[in-house]
Amino acid sequence: MKTAGDCRVIKFDAVTKRYPGGHEALRSVSFAIDKGEMVFVTGHSGAGKTTLLKLAAAIERPTSGTILLNGQNIGKLRRAALPYVRRNFGLIFQDHKLLYDRNVFDNVALPLAIAGISGREAGKRVRAALDKVGLLHREKAMPIALSGGEQQRLAIARAIVSRPAILLADEPTGNLDANYARDIMELFRSFNQVGVTVIIATPDAAPSTTGRILHLDHGMLAS
Amino acid sequence: MMEWLHAHRLALLITLKKLRATPLAHLLMAGVIGAALSLPSGLYLLVNNLERAAGNVSVQPQITLFLVQNTPQEVIHTLEHKLRKHPAIEDINFIPRDEAWKALLERNGLEGTGGELETNPLPDAFIVHANDTDPNAVSALQQELSRWPEVEFAQLDAAWVKRLHALLQLGNKLVVVLAGLLGFALLVIIGNTIRLQILTQRDEIEVSALIGATNRFIRRPFLYAGTLHGLLGGVMAWLILHAALFLFNVSVKDLAQLYGTDFRLEPLGLQPSWILIGCAAALGWVGSYFAVSRYLFNLERP
Ligand SMILES: Nc1ncnc2c1ncn2[C@@H]1O[C@H](COP(=O)(O)OP(=O)(O)OP(=O)(O)O)[C@@H](O)[C@H]1O
Numbered sequence: 001m002k003t004a005g006d007c008r009v010i011k012f013d014a015v016t017k018r019y020p021g022g023h024e025a026l027r028s029v030s031f032a033i034d035k036g037e038m039v040f041v042t043g044h045s046g047a048g049k050t051t052l053l054k055l056a057a058a059i060e061r062p063t064s065g066t067i068l069l070n071g072q073n074i075g076k077l078r079r080a081a082l083p084y085v086r087r088n089f090g091l092i093f094q095d096h097k098l099l100y101d102r103n104v105f106d107n108v109a110l111p112l113a114i115a116g117i118s119g120r121e122a123g124k125r126v127r128a129a130l131d132k133v134g135l136l137h138r139e140k141a142m143p144i145a146l147s148g149g150e151q152q153r154l155a156i157a158r159a160i161v162s163r164p165a166i167l168l169a170d171e172p173t174g175n176l177d178a179n180y181a182r183d184i185m186e187l188f189r190s191f192n193q194v195g196v197t198v199i200i201a202t203p204d205a206a207p208s209t210t211g212r213i214l215h216l217d218h219g220m221l222a223s
Numbered sequence: 224m225m226e227w228l229h230a231h232r233l234a235l236l237i238t239l240k241k242l243r244a245t246p247l248a249h250l251l252m253a254g255v256i257g258a259a260l261s262l263p264s265g266l267y268l269l270v271n272n273l274e275r276a277a278g279n280v281s282v283q284p285q286i287t288l289f290l291v292q293n294t295p296q297e298v299i300h301t302l303e304h305k306l307r308k309h310p311a312i313e314d315i316n317f318i319p320r321d322e323a324w325k326a327l328l329e330r331n332g333l334e335g336t337g338g339e340l341e342t343n344p345l346p347d348a349f350i351v352h353a354n355d356t357d358p359n360a361v362s363a364l365q366q367e368l369s370r371w372p373e374v375e376f377a378q379l380d381a382a383w384v385k386r387l388h389a390l391l392q393l394g395n396k397l398v399v400v401l402a403g404l405l406g407f408a409l410l411v412i413i414g415n416t417i418r419l420q421i422l423t424q425r426d427e428i429e430v431s432a433l434i435g436a437t438n439r440f441i442r443r444p445f446l447y448a449g450t451l452h453g454l455l456g457g458v459m460a461w462l463i464l465h466a467a468l469f470l471f472n473v474s475v476k477d478l479a480q481l482y483g484t485d486f487r488l489e490p491l492g493l494q495p496s497w498i499l500i501g502c503a504a505a506l507g508w509v510g511s512y513f514a515v516s517r518y519l520f521n522l523e524r525p
């Protein structure tokens with residue numbers, strides 16, 4: 001039986017997140033995102049953007065409220081089930097979280113190894129992902145030898161390599177110059193055009209590209 | 224199934240790559256584990272060999288009855304009769320004093336050398352085999368017989384065998400205790416080594432967990448590393464043990480020849496060898512399992 005909520009990829013219902021120490025990063029946040037949407041989460045530093053993304057990807061658990069992923073309440077899942085929930089997402093972290101002890105190729109291969117894909121099939125997919133972000137010629141390089149923008153694109157390649165249905169990007173254009181930032185945004189737009197749901201956190205009040213905006217102010221959603 | 228096999232092959236490859244990258248550290252680790260394991264297994268080997276040597280000695284307790292000097296022939300006959308009818312006695316042997324004397328001289332190579340004593344100081348003797356081999360029953364029989372007037376002295380010959388067996392039993396217990404203690408120490412040592420390895424790979428573990436790795440996936444390479452540590456340690460222990468055995472046998476050979484026996488320590492059998500190496504590998508597995516589980520548990524706690 002299909003209900004109206006089923007076509008929503010992500011649905012937050014009165015979600016509150018209080019971190020240990022008592023700080024409320026999100027207060028009774030409710031919204032829904034449809035499949036194939038492109039959404040920007042905006043707000044000042046400390047507004048709760050990262051927290052929102054982490055809750056969506058089941059990295060943090062809500063203090064109260066429910067979060068539905070494809071109609072499933074992920075707050076109710078056993079801890080052992082969470083890794084499989086996370087594999088629905090391609091995650092681009094605010095601090096990249098690249099592994100500096102291995103080269104570009106191996107960084108991108110990590111999500112595939114986790115999903116049990118290796119060998120020739122993995123090689124093919126890794127190169128396809130690197131090609132999309134324009135890093136194919138650097139596959140043997142170590143991340144430390146990449147520029148800031150290249151590291152950002154490496155992080156994107158790692159997020160898309162397992163072909164997730166949803167991309168979560170936390171300030172992917174953080175400290176890049178305007179031209180570079182526009183290129184990256186174009187990249188996300190191209191993923192969105194092939195049907196990927198894209199959610200991007202950005203500090204800009206009004207991102208230059210079109211798309212729905214969820215604006216956070218001190219943990220509360222402004223309509 | 225294929226996927227499962229594949230994942231394991233991958234984890235094993237990673238582990239072997241690390242082994243190749245830091246061979247000295249692994250060798251050292253194997254040396255430590257090997258040295259620790261060689262202690263209880265060495266003791267086991269020793270006890271086992273002594274048991275084998277003791278096994279050649281008759282365990283059946285016997286009592287030697289030395290009769291009062293110059294007991295008349297008729298008294299000896301009635302005594303023999305009495306002994307044969309005794310319910311606690313299985314069998315008896317009469318050893319006349321002349322025969323005992325001859326045997327003694329022969330054994331010491333003194334026959335006809337002029338070193339003979341003028342008179343035979345030995346009494347006649349019976350060797351009594353008890354029905355019941357229970358040490359208490361035999362001991363009671365000895366007490367009873369020693370009170371007979373014709374008997375000067377009743378000697379329980381099996382006393383030293385009994386003592387040896389008690390000692391061996393103690394040795395066996397010691398092996399178990401030692402193995403338990405050192406096993407625990409190894410668990411801690413291996414767990415700690417794995418913990419250090421985990422710390423150097425903190426970032427990888429964190430990122431993997433964030434992007435959907437199961438605990439099992441994260442644990443796998445460390446389990447392989449721990450098991451490999453244990454395995455190498457077990458092999459090392461076996462090598463240490465047999466090197467020591469070789470040296471011992473070389474030096475004991477002359478000594479044994481001197482005493483006219485061919486006593487030498489036998490090597491660890493096939494089955495105990497496998498048990499040693501298997502236990503070492505299992506210790507490695509368990510130690511690393513606890514180390515990673517503890518780390519993951521702390522990671523998951525908010
Ligand atoms: N793990 C944590 N423990 C305690 N407080 C936290 C934690 N993570 C975030 N916070 C707090 O929650 C609030 C929201 O943090 P969040 O990281 O979501 O903000 P943000 O909008 O992503 O900010 P920025 O733009 O600087 O990245 C902040 O006040 C922050 O201090």
Ligand SMILES: [Mg+2]
Binds near residue numbers: 051
């Ligand atoms: Mg943030």
